[in-house]
Amino acid sequence: MEEILFKKAGRKIILLGNEAIVRGALESGVQFVSTYPGTPASEIGNTFFRLSQIGKYKGHFEFSTNEKTALEAGVGASFSGLKTLVVMKNFGLNVCLDSLLPFVYTGTKGPTVIIVADDPSCHSSAQSEENSRAFVFLAHIPVLEPSDPQECKDFTELAFKISEKFKIPVMVRTTTRVAHQRAPVKLSKITEAGKVVGNFVKEPKRFVTLPPRVLEMKSELLEKIEKVRQFSEKSSTNSIYRFPKSIDGAGVITSGISYLYVREALKELNLNLPVLKLGFFYPLPEKKIKNFIKKLKKVLVVEELEPYLEKEIERLAKNVNCRLRIFGKQLLPEVGELRPEIIISAVAKFANKKYKFSILNLKSSIVKRFPQLCPGCPYWLVFGAVRKAVDPQKVIFGGDIGCYMLAGFPPHFLQDYLSSMGSSIGIAHGIKKATGKQKLITFIGDSTFFHAGIPALINTVFNQSNPLIIIMENQTTAMTGHQPHPGAPLSLNRINRAHNNLYAPIKIEEIVRACGVKNFKIIDPINQKEFIKTIKEFLKKSEVSVIIARRPCIQIKK
Amino acid sequence: MYSDKKIDQFNMLIVGTGGQGQITLLQILAEAALLEGYDIRTSELHGLSQRGGSVEVHLRFGKKIYSPLVCRGKADLILALEMQEALRGIYFSNQKTKFLLNKQIIPVSLAKNLTETEILKNLKKIGKVILIPAAEICQKELKTNVVAGIYLISLASFKNLIPLKPESILRAIKKIIPEKYLELNLKTFNLAKDY
Numbered sequence: 081m082e083e084i085l086f087k088k089a090g091r092k093i094i095l096l097g098n099e100a101i102v103r104g105a106l107e108s109g110v111q112f113v114s115t116y117p118g119t120p121a122s123e124i125g126n127t128f129f130r131l132s133q134i135g136k137y138k139g140h141f142e143f144s145t146n147e148k149t150a151l152e153a154g155v156g157a158s159f160s161g162l163k164t165l166v167v168m169k170n171f172g173l174n175v176c177l178d179s180l181l182p183f184v185y186t187g188t189k190g191p192t193v194i195i196v197a198d199d200p201s202c203h204s205s206a207q208s209e210e211n212s213r214a215f216v217f218l219a220h221i222p223v224l225e226p227s228d229p230q231e232c233k234d235f236t237e238l239a240f241k242i243s244e245k246f247k248i249p250v251m252v253r254t255t256t257r258v259a260h261q262r263a264p265v266k267l268s269k270i271t272e273a274g275k276v277v278g279n280f281v282k283e284p285k286r287f288v289t290l291p292p293r294v295l296e297m298k299s300e301l302l303e304k305i306e307k308v309r310q311f312s313e314k315s316s317t318n319s320i321y322r323f324p325k326s327i328d329g330a331g332v333i334t335s336g337i338s339y340l341y342v343r344e345a346l347k348e349l350n351l352n353l354p355v356l357k358l359g360f361f362y363p364l365p366e367k368k369i370k371n372f373i374k375k376l377k378k379v380l381v382v383e384e385l386e387p388y389l390e391k392e393i394e395r396l397a398k399n400v401n402c403r404l405r406i407f408g409k410q411l412l413p414e415v416g417e418l419r420p421e422i423i424i425s426a427v428a429k430f431a432n433k434k435y436k437f438s439i440l441n442l443k444s445s446i447v448k449r450f451p452q453l454c455p456g457c458p459y460w461l462v463f464g465a466v467r468k469a470v471d472p473q474k475v476i477f478g479g480d481i482g483c484y485m486l487a488g489f490p491p492h493f494l495q496d497y498l499s500s501m502g503s504s505i506g507i508a509h510g511i512k513k514a515t516g517k518q519k520l521i522t523f524i525g526d527s528t529f530f531h532a533g534i535p536a537l538i539n540t541v542f543n544q545s546n547p548l549i550i551i552m553e554n555q556t557t558a559m560t561g562h563q564p565h566p567g568a569p570l571s572l573n574r575i576n577r578a579h580n581n582l583y584a585p586i587k588i589e590e591i592v593r594a595c596g597v598k599n600f601k602i603i604d605p606i607n608q609k610e611f612i613k614t615i616k617e618f619l620k621k622s623e624v625s626v627i628i629a630r631r632p633c634i635q636i637k638k
Numbered sequence: 639m640y641s642d643k644k645i646d647q648f649n650m651l652i653v654g655t656g657g658q659g660q661i662t663l664l665q666i667l668a669e670a671a672l673l674e675g676y677d678i679r680t681s682e683l684h685g686l687s688q689r690g691g692s693v694e695v696h697l698r699f700g701k702k703i704y705s706p707l708v709c710r711g712k713a714d715l716i717l718a719l720e721m722q723e724a725l726r727g728i729y730f731s732n733q734k735t736k737f738l739l740n741k742q743i744i745p746v747s748l749a750k751n752l753t754e755t756e757i758l759k760n761l762k763k764i765g766k767v768i769l770i771p772a773a774e775i776c777q778k779e780l781k782t783n784v785v786a787g788i789y790l791i792s793l794a795s796f797k798n799l800i801p802l803k804p805e806s807i808l809r810a811i812k813k814i815i816p817e818k819y820l821e822l823n824l825k826t827f828n829l830a831k832d833y
Contacts, residue, residue, distance in 0.1 A: 203683050261706040262680040344705040421710035438711045438732045446725045447746045452690035
């Protein structure tokens with residue numbers, strides 16, 4: 081892992097997409113990094129954390145409490161002139177959106193790059209198949225889309241350069257098959273972070289988004305975007321691949337991981353279709369696209385999930401080539417990630433070429449293997465106690481985001497709703513208010529509680545409902561790879577250098593007490609008898625109850 | 639026998655259950671392919687998908703590789719660390735695909751598990767099957783079966799099931815495996831040589 085930092089410029093090494101982003105940020109001389117862990121982006125934070133601990137990355141690094149505080153920390157660092165990187169998974173962008181929009185208006189002082197990782201097919205994402213591209217239409221934030229680890233590194237550097245030149249935050253959007261792809265990467269020189277002490281200079285016209293100034297800012301932003309578009313027109317990241325004997329009249333437009341599948345398909349089908357590969361999703365190099373489609377009779381737009389690019393191409397074609405036949409989602413699925421075989425079929429149909437897969441069928445059905453809690457995981461004890469304390473048919477169970485969402489799988493079957501980070505408590509309150517007598521138990525992890533559970537708990541107390549909330553305190557952020565959180569004891573988690581001298585873990589019980597929760601107990605779930613008794617007792621209460629099930633994750637205990 | 643001539647492309651999947659070390663095996667094979675001058679792409683999954691469920695990782699190397707995922711029907715080799723999981727490889731296989739199996743079944747509780755005979759019957763209809771009691775051999779000789787995967791990739795190299803030289807695999811093991819576990823892994827490599 082440390083290779084990322086030590087290998088010299090000019091060398092070629094195998095990197096994971098996420099590691100290549102770290103290298104790209106180091107080569108750019110990043111000085112401030114904040115993140116909340118989330119798959120498929122987690123390894124970026126983990127790598128900075130490690131480098132920070134061994135003293136090889138000298139800038140600031142933090143695991144923030146959630147993506148909103150992570151972005152806000154980044155905004156503050158940028159306003160103070162530091163080169164800043166903020167990292168999150170797709171849903172994190174929803175959490176920080178409130179602060180992102182004004183940040184694009186004010187613009188950056190220190191260059192700022194935001195990495196956002198989408199997860200088509202929801203391999204590691206419970207709540208929705210979110211396509212973060214949609215945010216650009218709302219936020220006017222430039223977005224680059226790498227296809228592979230080399231581009232992960234190169235585009236991160238380019239994003240810093242664009243941010244520096246145009247004083248605007250720039251987003252780099254990856255997907256699972258880019259972030260978790262390994263490939264050789266050619267390295268450039270690392271730039272030492274240099275001074276990491278920023279300086280905030282008062283410039284209210286720049287940093288305060290109050291009307292009427294805010295509307296001027298919007299105009300300035302739109303002008304800025306047109307300048308970035310000029311840059312995008314000239315950028316080699318948007319380029320056309322023509323084959324020696326390119327077929328006339330038909331072409332492909334694509335970006336991100338889909339580009340690799342398109343090249344694979346053309347090779348497999350032995351087709352010489354010209355390909356326009358877009359490194360920029362926003363702002364699009366409209367002239368370049370128009371030039372590409374001008375002479376075509378038909379074009380295939382290859383993109384995952386919603387047809388955002390296809391719609392843009394339709395809009396542009398109206399001006400330059402209104403007879404252009406545009407194919408996209410009529411040949412490709414809108415749900416689930418793309419795979420090479422899907423694109424081979426689509427390209428073959430598009431180019432009227434016959435292609436047959438050797439399809440082999442299987443007679444016996446393969447046994448379904450559900451993900452499982454680790455042997456020795458304390459959650460086995462919590463779920464076991466709940467099943468013994470109540471008749472699961474007679475109680476509603478709220479789920480939240482973390483390992484404990486496996487409550488929904490066999491053998492537990494203790495999950496009747498599951499939504500977003502921290503929502504188990506918010507929704508529990510609504511159900512209790514709406515139904516009155518129905519019993520309800522919610523499960524929420526400690527990192528998730530810090531992330532977004534606290535306001536929901538306060539709301540439950542303030543607006544008076546009585547769910548039983550079980551806070552599963554395993555003292556780490558387990559599912560994403562055991563990152564520390566504000567309540568994690570120093571003995572169990574190696575705490576980030578920057579926190580070293582000042583930091584004392586925040587006790588969840590003090591928060592719960594301060595919120596005015598009267599029915600409240602801390603129990604090690606190994607004490608099954610007490611746990612079962614308390615569940616039964618608390619379910620009868622007319623006010624909200626909280627049990628902190630405190631027992632460390634088996635993986636950090638080892 | 640594979641010659642020194644560079645192959646155009648080699649497509650491989652490693653299937654098994656979460657926690658069987660698929661990602662380490664990917665890293666070793668990718669490193670070995672890099673040593674031999676190939677272009678490489680791999681794909682893996684992290685997070686929830688890792689927790690004890692079915693795990694499939696992809697490795698492709700050759701002169702120039704684009705997709706990190708193996709295309710349907712294009713696998714040259716399917717390495718199954720668990721026998722039932724081998725059947726998931728059928729989607730990626732053709733009549734020439736080789737299946738290298740660890741003779742081990744990790745049953746799913748309260749489900750209809752397949753027997754060794756049923757699995758082999760299915761696979762033999764499709765491609766060439768090589769069944770190796772890797773977990774058992776490692777348990778017997780090294781007192782642990784966590785290295786079964788290392789045993790199998792080493793064996794795949796010695797038996798020319800994968801066009802990478804054993805020296806390259808050995809060098810990659812030395813590079814990827816942490817100091818603490820290196821001796822055990824080197825013993826595993828040597829054990830595979832003698833199979």
